[in-house]
Structure formats: C-alpha cells, structure tokens
Amino acid sequence: DAEITQSPRHKITETGRQVTLACHQTWNHNNMFWYRQDLGHGLRLIHYSYGVQDTNKGEVSDGYSVSRSNTEDLPLTLESAASSQTSVYFCASSSGRRTVNTEAFFGQGTRLTVV
Amino acid sequence: DAKTTQPNSMESNEEEPVHLPCNHSTISGTDYIHWYRQLPSQGPEYVIHGLTSNVNNRMASLAIAEDRKSSTLILHRATLRDAAVYYCILRRGGGTSYGKLTFGQGTILTVHP
Numbered sequence: 001d002a003e004i005t006q007s008p009r010h011k012i013t014e015t016g017r018q019v020t021l022a023c024h025q026t027w028n029h030n031n032m033f034w035y036r037q038d039l040g041h042g043l044r045l046i047h048y049s050y051g052v053q054d055t056n057k058g059e060v061s062d063g064y065s066v067s068r069s070n071t072e073d074l075p076l077t078l079e080s081a082a083s084s085q086t087s088v089y090f091c092a093s094s095s096g097r098r099t100v101n102t103e104a105f106f107g108q109g110t111r112l113t114v115v
Numbered sequence: 116d117a118k119t120t121q122p123n124s125m126e127s128n129e130e131e132p133v134h135l136p137c138n139h140s141t142i143s144g145t146d147y148i149h150w151y152r153q154l155p156s157q158g159p160e161y162v163i164h165g166l167t168s169n170v171n172n173r174m175a176s177l178a179i180a181e182d183r184k185s186s187t188l189i190l191h192r193a194t195l196r197d198a199a200v201y202y203c204i205l206r207r208g209g210g211t212s213y214g215k216l217t218f219g220q221g222t223i224l225t226v227h228p
Contacts, residue, residue, distance in 0.1 A: 031214055043159070043218040050214075058215075090158050094214065103149075104216060106158030 002027045006091050006107035013114055019078040021110050023091030031094045032074040033104070034058075034066065036087040043090065049074055081114045088112075119203045124223040127193045135188040135222055137203030142183050147206045149216065150177065150188045152199040159202065159218075162188065198226045 004025040013019050023032065034046040035058075045058030047066040055066050063085060065077045078085055088111050094104040120138040127133040139148065149164040163170055163177045165186075170177040176189040190197055202221040206214060 033215070035218075042220050043216075045215060045217070048215060092158075092216070096214075103161035103164065104151075104159075106160065109158050 004091060004093055004105050004107045006089070006110050008110060009108065010111045011113070013081050013112070015081060015083060015114055017081050019081050019112065021076045021078075021089055021091075021112070023074050023076065023107060024072055025091075025093040025105070026072065027093055027095065027105065028071055029093035029095045029105075030071070031096070031104075032068070033092040033094075034064075034074065034076045035090045035092065036060065036085075037090060037109075038087050046076065046089075047074075078112075081112075083114050086112060086114045119205060119219055121201070121203050121219065121222045123220065124225065126225045126227065127190075128227050129195060130192050133190040133193045133197070133224065133226075135190075135201050135203075135224065136185065137187070138185045139203070139205055140184045142205055143207075145207065148177065148179060148183075148186050149204045149206050150175070151202045151204065151216070151218075152197075153202070153221070154196075154199045162201070164206070193224075193226045195226050195228065198224055200224070 007022045030051045033048040035043040037043045044060045046064050049055050049068040088109050090109050091107040092104045094102050096102045147166050150162040151159040153159045163175050165177045178187045200221040200223050202218050204216050
C-alpha cells in the first residue's frame with residue numbers, strides 16, 4: 001500500500017546543530033507540505049512544494065529549509081537548531097496539479113527536542 | 116486565507132449523532148471545505164470535503180449551507196474512536212498558493228461511553 005513515512009519519529013539534538021527530518025511518500029504525489037504543531041498554536045505551515053525543484057515558504061519558515069530533488073522526498077532542514085524549534089513536525093502530501101479537490105495524507109509525525 | 120470559526124469543544128454520548136458546526140463567512144467561490152481530524156498522538160486524518168453540495172462517505176456527512184457561509188460535519192453514530200480534534204479548513208482553489216491547508220484551533224470532541 002502507498003504511504004507517507006517520517007523519520008526519525010523522535011530526536012533530541014543540541015542547540016546550534018543542523019538537523020534534517022525526512023519525509024518519504026510512495027503516492028507519487030506532486031504536492032508536499034511540512035507543518036509544525038505546538039500547544040496553543042495548532043498546526044502551522046513551514047514550507048511546501050508543488051513538484052520537483054519547486055519550494056515555497058509557509059507562515060513560519062524562518063530557520064528552516066527544504067529541497068525537492070525527486071517526487072518522493074521533501075526533507076526539512078533546521079540550519080541551526082534553536083529551543084524554539086522544539087515541536088512535533090508533520091509532513092503531508094496530496095495529488096493533483098492545481099487542484100484542491102483531493103485529500104491530503106499526513107505522516108505520523110516527528111517529535112523534535114532541542115536542548 | 117479565508118478563516119473558519121468552530122466551537123472550542125463539544126461532547127457526545129456513544130452511538131448518538133454528532134453535529135460539528137463551522138462558520139466561514141468570507142469563503143470565496145473557489146474554496147473547497149475540507150474536514151480533518153486528529154486523534155491523540157497521530158497526524159491529521161482526512162474526513163470529508165465538498166464545494167457546494169452535501170457529501171456523504173463512509174466516515175461522515177458534510178452539510179453545506181446554500182450560501183456556503185457555514186457547514187456542518189455529521190457523525191451519524193459516534194464511537195469512542197471518534198474522540199479527536201476536528202478541523203474545518205478552507206482549501207483555496209485558485210491563486211498562487213492553492214491547495215494549502217490552513218489549520219485553526221479546531222473542535223475537541225469528547226465521546227462519553
């Protein structure tokens with residue numbers, strides 16, 4: 001069955017370190033999204049991509065970057081981890097070019113702690 | 116992005132119907148109404164979506180007001196597994212930032228045995 005997987009599921013890192021969170025989907029979806037979820041803020045969009053070589057900033061993109069070199073993967077990199085980036089991160093994907101008449105599929109999340 | 120307004124919380128008894136309301140008075144003609152839910156310690160899960168007409172699927176029904184300024188998610192028989200945060204989201208169908216899901220605070224649904 002097609003799926004979307006995130007790795008690692010849990011990570012503890014130190015302030016200032018570079019961290020990369022992986023997201024891999026086997027749906028062959030064009031659209032991929034990264035969200036973070038914090039108590040009191042709900043899910044907020046970090047970055048998103050509509051296809052290979054396309055990336056766009058979301059509402060909370062500072063300190064994060066993404067790259068899309070193939071359809072299946074959208075890794076999220078924290079350039080220099082900060083304690084404010086301690087959060088649960090969710091990756092999502094959806095099909096269709098320029099259509100919103102489809103559902104999005106979410107991964108199980110990565111809990112990141114920056115100490 | 117157009118905003119949605121939902122009650123912070125609702126309660127239901129098991130096997131009773133649940134009607135979760137959502138107001139979206141600034142909806143545009145190209146916005147689809149999507150509902151997602153998030154069970155504890157899991158990622159959001161798609162429930163249903165629609166544009167103008169009422170929709171039914173195996174999980175729920177979506178009733179959309181004629182003016183599209185509000186909608187209601189209907190769970191026909193709530194189970195304990197339906198206890199979750201339910202998000203009503205407008206998904207933009209046009210412009211340069213199409214397709215994004217913008218989450219609000221959602222409605223926390225508690226289901227009592």
